[in-house]
Every structure is written in C-alpha cells, then in structure tokens.
Amino acid sequence: MQYGDISYDLRGPAAWITINRPDKYNAFRGQTCEELIHAFNKAGWDKSIAAIVLTGAGARAFCTGGDQSAHDGSYDGRGIIGLPVEELQTTIRDVPKPVIARVNGFAIGGGNVLVTCCDLAIASSSAVFGQVGPKVGSVDPGFGTALLSRVVGEKKAREIWMLCRRYSAQQALEMGLINAVVEPAELDAEVERWCAEIASLSPTAIAIAKRSFNQDSESIRGISAMGMQALSLFYQTEESREGVKAFLEKRKPKFR
Numbered sequence: 001m002q003y004g005d006i007s008y009d010l011r012g013p014a015a016w017i018t019i020n021r022p023d024k025y026n027a028f029r030g031q032t033c034e035e036l037i038h039a040f041n042k043a044g045w046d047k048s049i050a051a052i053v054l055t056g057a058g059a060r061a062f063c064t065g066g067d068q069s070a071h072d073g074s075y076d077g078r079g080i081i082g083l084p085v086e087e088l089q090t091t092i093r094d095v096p097k098p099v100i101a102r103v104n105g106f107a108i109g110g111g112n113v114l115v116t117c118c119d120l121a122i123a124s125s126s127a128v129f130g131q132v133g134p135k136v137g138s139v140d141p142g143f144g145t146a147l148l149s150r151v152v153g154e155k156k157a158r159e160i161w162m163l164c165r166r167y168s169a170q171q172a173l174e175m176g177l178i179n180a181v182v183e184p185a186e187l188d189a190e191v192e193r194w195c196a197e198i199a200s201l202s203p204t205a206i207a208i209a210k211r212s213f214n215q216d217s218e219s220i221r222g223i224s225a226m227g228m229q230a231l232s233l234f235y236q237t238e239e240s241r242e243g244v245k246a247f248l249e250k251r252k253p254k255f256r
Contacts, residue, residue: 005032007057008039012192013050013199014100015043018057025106026056027067033084037091044095050199052095053191054118055102056111059184062103062127065110068136068247080228081235085110089143090221092117093214096207098198102191103127103169103178112160113144116151119210121178122194123169124187129177130166135253137243141231142224147217152176 005028007018017039019026028036043052056062066083078084092099092114101107101115103123109132115121133139139161149157152175159165169181182190198206234240239255246253 001035001038003035003039005029006035006039008042010049011053012195013048014053014192014195015039015046015049015051016053016055016102017043018055019063020057021067022056022058022060024067024069025061025064026058026111027064028083028085028110029067030078030083032067033079033088037084037088040088040091040095040099044091044097047203049097050203051195052097052099053102053195054092054099054114055104059105059126061106061108061111062101063111063114064106064108065113065132066138068244080225081232085140086142086221086224086228089113089117089224096210097203098206098210100191100194101178102187103129104184104187108132108166109138110140110144113140113148115177116148117143119213120194122180122182122187122191123172123178124184125169125181126184127169127172127181128166129169129172130164131161132164134161135164135243136247137234137237137240137253137255139227139231139234141227143220145227146220146223150217 005021007020009016019032021027043049098119101118101121103115103121105127107115107127107129112129112131145161156175172178173181242255243253
C-alpha cells in the first residue's frame with residue numbers, strides 16, 4: 001500500500017506510524033483508517049520490531065478523531081459508520097506488540113479513544129485530552145466508553161463524555177489515561193527510551209501479557225459492534241446532522 005495520509009518509519013527497534021494530516025489536526029477519514037490498519041498489521045507481525053509508536057504530524061495535534069468535513073450522515077469509507085474505526089481499534093489491540101501513543105498535542109474525540117486503546121501513552125506537557133462527540137451529534141459506543149471506564153473509572157469516564165470538558169496532560173496522568181508527561185522537547189527521547197526498554201524484554205512474554213490484559217475486556221468488542229450499528233442510524237437523524245452542520249459553520253448546535 002502506498003501511504004498518503006500517514007507515514008511509516010523505522011527508528012531502532014520500533015515502527016513509528018504518524019497520521020500526516022496536520023492541516024486537519026490529524027483527523028482521520030476513510031483512507032486514513034485503511035492506511036493505519038495496514039501499517040499496524042505490517043509492524044505488528046514483523047518479528048524484528050519490538051514496539052509500535054502512534055503519533056500525529058506537527059506540534060498541534062495527536063489526532064482529533066473523525067474528519068467532520070468528510071461526514072454527511074456517514075463518513076467517506078467502508079465500515080458500519082463509513083469509517084472502519086472499530087477495525088482500527090481492534091487491530092491496535094490484536095497486534096502482539098506494545099503500542100505506545102506519543103501524544104504531541106490535541107487528543108480529542110476519536111483521538112482520545114485511540115489513546116485509550118493503545119497499551120501505553122506518553123504525552124507532551126502541552127497535550128490536551130477530551131471527548132467532543134455529544135457536541136457534534138456523535139459518540140463512540142464501545143472502546144471509547146466502556147474501555148475508558150476501566151482505564152479512568154466509571155464516574156470520571158461519564159464526566160468526560162457527558163460534559164465534554166478538556167483535560168491537561170497532568171490531569172490525564174492523574175486519572176490514569178496516560179503513563180508519563182514530559183516537556184515537548186523531551187518527548188521523542190522519552191518514547192525512544194521506553195521502546196528500548198521493551199526491546200530488551202521477551203517478545204513472547206509481552207505478547208502473552210498483552211493478550212491476557214485484552215481478554216478481560218474482550219466483551220467490549222461486541223458492545224462496540226452493536227453500538228456502531230446504533231450510531232449509523234443516529235447519523236441519519238436531524239439531531240446528529242445539526243451537530244455536524246454547526247461544527248462546520250463554527251456555531252453552537254441547536255439540538256433542542
């Protein structure tokens with residue numbers, strides 16, 4: 001596959017997968033998801049690779065979720081909602097290598113969900129986290145909700161979704177969403193240190209550990225499949241369309 005929306009690089013023992021749409025705050029469209037799925041499988045089953053790093057191009061954003069300019073009742077690709085986002089999320093979980101989110105800026109909406117799905121997360125002190133779905137007539141009814149509640153606790157997860165607040169990197173660290181916070185200039189070096197530590201350990205033991213962790217939350221995959229079916233119907237409603245329209249017109253939505 002020729003990559004256009006992402007880049008794929010090898011740095012020492014790790015594969016770095018970068019969403020390369022900085023003009024869109026690294027929001028993903030159908031093509032982006034397809035390229036990410038391909039890249040994760042490419043790296044995940046390469047025995048020479050010890051870890052996979054997921055990040056976004058530029059200094060402003062890690063990822064801000066689905067590209068609203070490609071959303072008109074459905075996104076522009078395949079999958080239940082026009083994006084194979086559920087396949088992307090499960091691919092991150094299924095590859096037998098630790099996936100590290102290198103969070104260099106905004107991790108909002110679907111970007112926050114990607115952080116949740118990654119095994120580890122290291123953030124710049126300038127990073128910002130949060131959900132935006134209810135502001136734009138959307139939601140992630142699977143790993144973005146159920147898995148998030150396991151990561152940060154149910155009350156905090158409900159707060160994140162039901163108030164759509166934004167959280168600093170330090171707050172994300174305190175709630176358990178990420179593993180470490182460093183200054184922006186130190187981010188790459190810190191991620192590389194973590195990759196080097198992983199590379200010194202037994203890859204089979206790590207793969208078994210990852211699958212063991214995932215097994216406990218595997219039922220969420222079914223929740224996600226059912227939820228995405230409901231979401232595809234929701235996207236056809238005037239309520240959801242108003243959220244997208246208001247976002248594109250840069251105004252407050254009128255849901256009621």
